[in-house]
Amino acid sequence: MLDIKWLRENPDAVRAGAMKKRLPDRAAAVDQALQLDAELRAMLPALDALRSEMKNAGKEMGKMTPEQREAFLGKQKERKVVMQGLEEKEKQLKADIEVQMGLIPNVPDADVPEGRDDSENVEVRRWGSVRDFGFVARPHYDIGEAQGWLDFTRASAMAGSRNYILFGDLALLQDAVLRYAVDMLVARGFTPIDPPLLVRDAAMFGTGFFPGGEEQTYRCEKDGLNLIGTSEVPVTSLHGGELMAEDQLPKKYVARSACFRREAGTYGKDTRGLYRVHQFHKVEQVILDINDKVRSIQHHHDIVKNAEDMLQAFDLPYRVVAVCGGDLGVPQAMKYDIETWMPSRANYGETHSASRFYDYQARRLDLRYRQKEGGKATFCHTLNNTVAASPRILIPLLENHQQQDGTVRLPAALRPYLGGREVIGRPVW
């Protein structure tokens, strides 16, 4: 949600922002909202004056004798009829404005590259060198199935396509990665959270996934609850409706949760292996802080670095890209993706996504703090980034660290989580 006052003064910037995101329908909401807002403002003075009149008259009546009161009743009832009409209109306008404002996307920052889709994201930097195997490297699903670590056939049979089952050391490796990610962030001052996986619509709306993301969301209609696609939803919503003290900020959280995505409309895309699945686990970092652009940008760099440090500890080559306008989500002001080298794709594949929102989510969530200077209630800034999402992160781990015989070398950082072993699997080729 944008500040409507700011929108009134900068409609062109907001429209241009929606167009930069390739969301022409959402750009139209700008004019809708402004027109409704103008209508509402035009009627408010009259309504407020009438209310004031009625209120005063009502107070007078409270002091009257029953006989005097009778004489005034008629007049009051007339006013009431007029007011009910106006109030009906006011309510409708406010509801309509809310809908339109909810549709208007956050304005992409100036450092967001122009572009239509992810093919036009701009590489910012690379780390690590792509390994020259010296043998025919195999994709993770071949390694996994040969080792008895992976079963897609039975998973699909019981749960449908885009499902998987992890066994044995791969199941342990997943847990090792997730635990490493949590431990690393906790060591950096983040508070660990195990959040709800089923949330109300308000949380989905507040974080900006609704409206628009309904098709990607599993919904428990009977209870009106939604399975989260990321713990960003419950964690960013955590302090929604609260008025925090400035010295409670920043709040830094690291959540580990299962995530669920319908992946509607992706049929035929990434069908093989662990890349695109309906259910996965993710360790997510979320920061809530004061309304300060410079600090937001600093946090943004910090949370990207957290993820980079993990990938470096795992000895995985990656690159950081600045996500272009057309690939940016509705609520984001700017986003960096981290893409990790995946030999089976002969390319970098997205493993992390770091977003900054400024106060867009905070406005929707009513997430505020009281400023130390002046004591004003102010909307927070929010940010988030993946630390590790599995099983996708298992793809580069298996593929980049595979050995000719089908065993997999563990990066040193993960060994303590797997009983000190340097290698998992047995020779299969």
Add this chain to the structure above:
RNA sequence: GGAGAGGUGGCAGAGUGGCCGAUUGCGUCACCUUGCUAAGGUGAUGUACCCGUAAGGGUACCGGGGGUUCGAAUCCCCCCCUCUCCGCCA
């Protein structure tokens, strides 16, 4: 799922139809006082919106939504949440 009790400002907690946007306490801020000093006094202190250059004026909001009434924090209905007891249960 059944029965009961509740949800009021940053927090605690009064308020059962007009004198309530709301007593009081705590907290916070300002000023004052000062060998009772990890103290005392005085005052201020909700959010949003509208009109106004401003000073200022007005409106809405007592969990959310609807209703009764000239008038609702207060009465009625629905929903959400919390607590207690029963049931069920990993």
